[in-house]
Amino acid sequence: MAEHNSYQYIETAFIHGGIYGDERTGAVNTPVYLTSTYKQDALGQDRGYEYSRTGNPTREALEALIAELEGGHAGFAFASGMAALTAIFSLLSHGDRILISSNVYGGTFRVLDKIFGRFGFRYTIVNDDTPDAFKAELTEDVKAILIETPANPLLTVTDIRLLAEIAHSKDVLLIVDNTFMTPYFQRPLELGADIVVHSATKYLSGHSDVIAGLAVVKNHELAEQLHFIQNATGGIQQPFDSFMLIRSLKTLGVRMDRHAENAEKIATYLSAHIAVKKVYYPGLHGAPGYSTHSKQASSGGAIISFDLEDEYSVERFFTGLKLIDLAESLGGVESLVCHPATMTHASIPKELREQVGITNTLVRLSVGIEHSEDLIFDLDQAIKAAGKQ
């Protein structure tokens, strides 16, 4: 195991953090413990493991790693981002209320609306991403606030530090979905959040080959509660997928650097294009959330949304792309586009969708790590095709 005081930078922690390698054999990689159970040496005497739903060494290595990367007390690995969010929501009870921003991931809205609502745990959607708008909704029954910043798909930004102060003045938990930024660009716990959650399916995995969720909590009390829920409800990450994520996290820094470098070039290109009505990217100087975002994150990330001018056809734009695939998801090495109104945000009612700006002409682009010139070439010819009548 690496001495944790032998390095200072997160780039090194990606590779040496958590529980590095294997103490018994010296293997530099974490072994995959494909076991459901563990031999006990005598009645009531185990070696720290009893059953893999409760604990598995490969999953633990991943959990220790994400806890270290986010600067938290403990990490938890789940079978998906939604399983992680479901476990976090299970910290709340009947009669409690959660505030969510209007741009939250569609699945997050759906589980609150369609599942937790049936158990009497309510939500309020806050339509404006400013901390004051959340403050105005802080009724007595509010026990948690969940935000994404930048949020999906309009990349709106919320001031995490300010919102944490507001939340804590009323003993409310602040949960931040950090999927778009990763701990490389933004560490919400350091800004005052209580829980960070990831769809690790996205950048943390980075290769579009694993479905995974991670959660990190800031203190012992929340860790005990979330571990209890993780074990009781069982939405755990499997050992092999835990290994895959540890492997992916080793290259997170270099991948994110390239993702962001490409995204900046593409955002600049799109902003100058006459066919593009509006570009949403918090890394662009002058973008609405730019100043808040640059206080709390070190990069604009690599998700860009844009609205085509009315005379261009989104349908022809999508079919015109030759390199960039039309697909759900984001954060992989390959660039992907999607149509939020009919794909990721289809579970949000139409009126609410349009009210927040998720129009029919909105395109979301997850910028991969290909050469930026190839990506711009593909976008350029698809935009031309979209303009042909």
Ligand SMILES: *Cc1c(COP(=O)(O)O)cnc(C)c1O
């Ligand atoms: C994809 C996503 C989720 C859901 O995660 P899954 O791994 O698909 O279950 C939650 N939040 C955000 C921001 C996402 O992009």
